[in-house]
Amino acid sequence: IDKQGEVSYKRVPTDALMGSIQLGIANSIGALANTPDRDILFKDFEVIENVAFPSSGSNTTPSHGYSDFHFKIYAPNAFRYFRRIFKIEQADFLNSICTQPLTELSNPGASGSIFYVSADDKFIIKTMQNKEAKLLRKILPEYYKNLNQNPRTLLPKFFGLFCYQSFGKKNIRLLIMNNLLPNSIKIYEKFDLKGSTYKRFASKVERAKPTPTLKDLDFNEEYKEKIMDYSMLMGIHNIDLAEAEIGLRTLDDECGPSTSKDRPQASTDARSSQMDLWKSLQRDFNTKYPHEEVRIAAKNAKGERLLIFLGIIDILQSYRVLKKLEYKWKSFFHDGDTISVQKPLFYAKRFETYMKETVFRVAIEECASKIRKNV
């Protein structure tokens, strides 16, 4: 933030950066629409397009009110393919990212990266270091392979990689990913789990098994020599608390301040309307996040119903760690040689089992069926 109160990132005012990014992305998606959708070739991973955006406009770019800039698009065909695998329509993508202002996330990590969220809450744009962008480009073919075998991966979903360059300013690399934590659903607790503060070691018995379920500290020990940036991001929505809050709000709206005598009657009415509200919340939620993000129903120790969102983030720190991480997570999901490439659901199921038996002791199924009945 400078003396005039203008917010900037690498000396580019954030408003201009946001607007320029939107122009650049819209232009690249538009250009892609003119090339036929096809399977990708190895050389597609290495493609870098570089488009000049003079403020006066050009044959292929509109005029704009920001400084002249260049916009690099990495592996456009590969990312288009990824978006297709992740069931993101090009038009929706364009609409989400480019037609409404992006908002900046207020509590990002310590690395200095900035995060933007699309207005519809579906996408996150993260600025990244050159090193991270290089690593991502290097692993694209493997990412592609993994994606084909396991489209419901817990690894981050990468939808696009770009670079903004403006004369005399530093390059700003931008990665578009899935937003794991929807704003439309209140997240009561959020964990960025690296595990270092949890006293959790696998038991000797567990370790002796062919596929031991290792715990946070095991994980730590394995990786302590290396930079551990990646983590499991976990958001917890509390269905019962949310219902109670909606109920309270409804009570206030309907009855205003009321005597304690009136309350029981009012609360029955409130409960049915709170149910309606909850249903509409769910509907809204389902249209926004159709079966894509990992959601798990659970209960906490108080017996309150929870909805848990999770995924792995911040994985582009080191290739060696990345390989190990991938292996580690895969080893949670299947028993060594019984790898099934035909059944992507298997990974999700396997993970659910792990969560059920290891992380959450309560009967998820019982809770899930209750939720199904209630919703």
Ligand code: ATP
């Ligand atoms: P550091 O390297 O210091 O850990 P970073 O700048 O690389 O930080 P991340 O670890 O990627 O940042 O993310 C920081 C925070 O931003 C996360 O803890 C989380 O709250 C939020 N965040 C990151 N990625 C996502 C995502 N895909 N969906 C929702 N929230 C996210």
Ligand code: CA
């Ligand atoms: Ca991190």
Ligand code: CA
């Ligand atoms: Ca990081």
